Amino acid sequence: MTLPPLTLYLAAPRGFCAGVDRAIKIVEMAIEKWGAPVYVRHEIVHNKFVVDGLRAKGAVFVEELDECPLDRPVVFSAHGVPKAVPAEAAKREMIAVDATCPLVTKVHNEAARHHENGLQMIMIGHAGHPETVGTMGQLPEGEVLLVETVEDVAGLVVRDPGKLAFITQTTLSVDDTADIAAALKARFPAILAPAHDDICYATTNRQAAVKAMAGKIDALLVIGAPNSSNSKRLVEVGANAGCPYAQLIQRAADIDWRALEGIRSIGITAGASAPEVLVNEVIDAFRARFATTVEMVETAVENVEFKVPRILREPA
Structure with a gap:
């Protein structure tokens, strides 16, 4: 055949x-x-x-x-x-x-520094996500206000419009976050923005790669967990960039082959917590059903490495 x-x-x-x-x-x-x-x-x-x-x-x-x-x-x-x-x-x-x-810790430190300077914080993030809960929990209750959408900005009740700063969850959509940041700056002109973008390099890079391939593909599959914020954002980024079909899957067994009937090209990416073994599993599944040609869409090279805590480097 x-x-x-x-x-x-x-x-x-x-x-x-x-x-x-x-x-x-x-x-x-x-x-x-x-x-x-x-x-x-x-x-x-x-x-x-x-x-x-x-x-x-x-x-x-x-x-x-x-x-x-x-x-x-x-x-x-x-x-x-x-x-x-x-x-x-x-x-x-x-x-x-x-x-x-460490990039989440950087946001924690940023929030603490602004708090020490008497500023109330606004966090752009998703309610209930562990990172948002952790970051908001760095300061006393009421010192960090959460916004999830541009619409939320209009409803904010702040202590002093002249003493505000904002931070963001590290795994958000770059484009959506830029819109919310713009709304904050429009409503509170004195608000302090992060010195460097809080959205981490990995989230930004993975979203850029999806945008680069969006115009070439009939469908996009993102390998990642349903509770993974950065993985879900990749699906949204793909859809917003024009992918006719963009879906999140945990592994090859989750692929909806009926939805992919007649496709000639597909994009594959993986969220920041998905191992490469699952990517290979998905590629193998396509090779079993299609005469597959694999092309790399590379938009950045990552060589970041973080040290483990000292307690693990010391002898028992």
């Missing part, structure tokens, strides 16, 4: 970013240093395949510190945690390892 031809455009960069890579390494090193089980507060990163793999090695995932025994190490997820969580762990004399992405 002759297979139909297909050009598969593969986004670069895609998949793991430095913060995710570091967080996974932290859990693995903690298990190696202290033995299993090691407790992890919240999914270390938003990917079932990764979480299941770490669970098999001895990680136990919980939602709250109360679920962790006092005599076992606890790791805080890459998304960051409210300030009260490490404070409580220290009070209980627990071994705590912080896997918060």
Whole structure:
């Protein structure tokens, strides 16, 4: 049987970013240093395949510190945690390892600095997302106001319009965030913007690669978890850039082949917490059904690396 031809455009960069890579390494090193089980507060990163793999090695995932025994190490997820969580762990004399992405920590420090200078913060982010909860939890209640849309800006009630600054979640849509930032600046001309864009390099790069391939493809598949903010944004970016069909899948088994009937080209990318093994699995699935030609769409080269915490580099 002759297979139909297909050009598969593969986004670069895609998949793991430095913060995710570091967080996974932290859990693995903690298990190696202290033995299993090691407790992890919240999914270390938003990917079932990764979480299941770490669970098999001895990680136990919980939602709250109360679920962790006092005599076992606890790791805080890459998304960051409210300030009260490490404070409580220290009070209980627990071994705590912080896997918060350094780029999220940068936003935490930015918020703290503005607070010390008497400014009220506005955060552009998604309500309930662990990163948003963690960042807002760096300051006392009421000191960080959340906006999710341009429309939310009109309803903000602030303490002093002349003493404001804004920060953002690191995994948002670059374009949507720019619109919300513009609305904030229009309503509050004195508001301080981040010195450097809070949206992380990995989110920005992955969105740029999707935009670069959007005009060439009949469909876009984003490999990532349904609770992964940066993965869901990639689907939105693809749709907004003109992709006729853009879908989020966790792995090859989730591909809706009926929806892809008659396509001649497809774009494949992966969110920052999706491992390359899942990308290869999807490519293999297409090769089994199509005479596939793979073309790379590279818009940036990433060589960022973050050190693991000192506690893991010291002997047990």
